[in-house]
Amino acid sequence: MALKSAGRLQLIFLAIVNSVSMAHFGYDQVPHHSPASLPVANSKHPQGIFSGALISADFIKLFPETSDPNISGITSSCFSLGAFFGCIAAFLLGDRLGRRRTVWAGLFTNVIGAVLQIAAYHLPQMIVGRLINGFGMGLTSSTCPVFMAETSPSHIRGKLVVLGSLCNTTGFCLASWINYALFNDNGPLQWRFPLAFQLVFPLIVTLFLPFTIESPRWLLLRGRNYDAQRALCQLRGKGQNLEDKDLNDDMKSIQQAIQDERADLSTLRETLLFRDPNRNFRRLLLSCGTMVMQQFSGVNALSYYLPTLLIQSVGVSSENARLLTGANATVYLGAAFLCLLLVDLVGRRKLMMYGSVAMGSCYLIAAVTLKEASLHPEQKTTLGSVTVAMFFLYYFFYGTSFAKVAWVYNAEVNSLGWRTRGAAAATATNWLGGFTTVQFTKVGVNNLGWGFYLLFSCFCYSYLPVVYLLYPETSRRTLEDMTEIFKGNSRLLVFNNHILTQRKRPQVFIDAERRRIDGRTSGTGNV
Template structure:
């Protein structure tokens, strides 16, 4: 679907075709973003699960960083390649995935859910490496442990009505609200307000030139990538909850300081350049603190907190919440900056 959507966008000469391509591409992205964290969590050893789910999300940050540098490189080009090339570039990655996807194994937990025990054992052996025989004791013990957890959940499974009314012994509704809540909080830190509009915000609020604003945006994306890599170390060392608490405090402080400096720049325009530098540094610091906390932790949290029976549904609901929150933030950012000015950043702080 991503290939079809991207192709329609590249070849678009009319707005309806572009919108159709975006819709198809968005649907494909929704499927991928809800499936990948669950798949990685179910195929990873427990001691590496957090790091590997973060690593998968880091690939997303690599794409974000690359897109910003491509945009900066093509900004001065006024021809159609200014927008066709970036849209065409995105075709590379889904094509590579499509080539190698047939060789990707299925999750052993999903196979056990479908009562395909032999396939689950074979898949588990492949995950552990070629040295593991199908009759290996450790391998069969692990399969038995996974199977036991599935049987326990089946035994205690409650009707959907009881789950929705919080009468489920596995507390699936509470888990679902936690996973959706962290995704919503991620979006309401305002990441997409900066992700989509940072050049505009730098031009309107700080007063830098268009070219310099895009250079700063690309540099900021590189810093964000470095922060995401740092999260690989912090995710298991510090823990999920502490990283979220630190991220909430740090990103909020960045927005508060940005709002104060922008307000002072309005009152004292003679100091606008110096105050603008402080505001820009707060945007950079925001992305660093966000990259080490909210950018990755909700995806790990989402893949771990839901029970096995509700993991796929929980991932789908959490991902939908993430995209819905991002849509809301993006729709109101430009209007908020135009009408509230520095006061808009106080909303992000709150």
């Protein structure tokens, strides 16, 4: 029992590292708009920590250049630019450094960037700090879900990865309530304290990361078989029993999967033309696709406009609009907890398809009520209340589907040799997608009105056939099963293949795992 507890303790440490890192990601997540570009009614309603800083009277006094909307926009969005380059660095260097050292590098740059921002009295220092902080966030946000996925047992892998994404929502929710708590403070505390508070997250990770083990799969990828065996032994709670049969079966299965990948190694040209046996580029596109669907479901666009809608269409006061926005973030957090229970129980495909229909319906009803409100001004308040209710429901449906499943899917679907690169590419897509949708939100709302939300309804509905036709189920599969999914099935369409879409682990994958184990009868090094 003590040995099993030791394995659980390792998973707890790893879950804390992943979850707190992702909470930091959520805390720093801000829409990339400047206060001067916001509608007047929204100018007191920032949706993230740095958006709150940008409208602080003390901040504007200290950095008067940010009164220019272009300068303000650059100051805010340079964080995403840094995060994008951090993802690129993880793409290029992640497999060389390993999971732990990449996280360490991210923490180090996070702290430097945060300190530069906290101590800033000149705008260039603030911008450099945000770039560096974003770079560190790109490293950690693209690595931590992979680290968690590679060290988790297959039957709870989805829950543990979703736990990290759930903490991302917790960080966002915390940022909303800190902004609300500091609403009436006009001094430097209003913006320096929230920026300083982000140091809590790397501090917690620093306390637990030294007690975690490196990913056994990465160690095997680098040829460190004995270290991988010891790491896997710790994860399985086997103590020092390196001769345990189940442990060695797992080792053989992973090693054989790596050998098979290397035997099928293709040139970059063949990979990009979908000619490699492991279908690495197709898998990368599927993982990036989940992030495209997540961001173009309009969540950032909605967070931009919700407070304005509360004030202009429903008639609530400025402070109450801020309060309701915080309450909405809390509802979103509750939905994320529900997703934690559903992700392995229901499976990835069904959650994404349900989310597509539910989110699309919310936007459709909201578009109709906004149109009717423009035609019947005397019913504006009632119709506005219905619209807001739809947006609150949207957050619930989004929180139980694409908000979390996208992170799980992109951490699972790529091959071991491409897993870090695939996750980095998907995370970079997340940052760019969020930036793009928010940049066009104000123009879209001004020019299209209710039609802007109808556009997002169409986007959401379109995800249903995309997921149904193209996305295989990854729930209850080992990470080595992913190669069996793609290597044995060259056809893009998966909907008519029960083996690829069922939630239960197919027998054919169990048989393939047995063949991998039996195929490693010699030449196993330290196994």
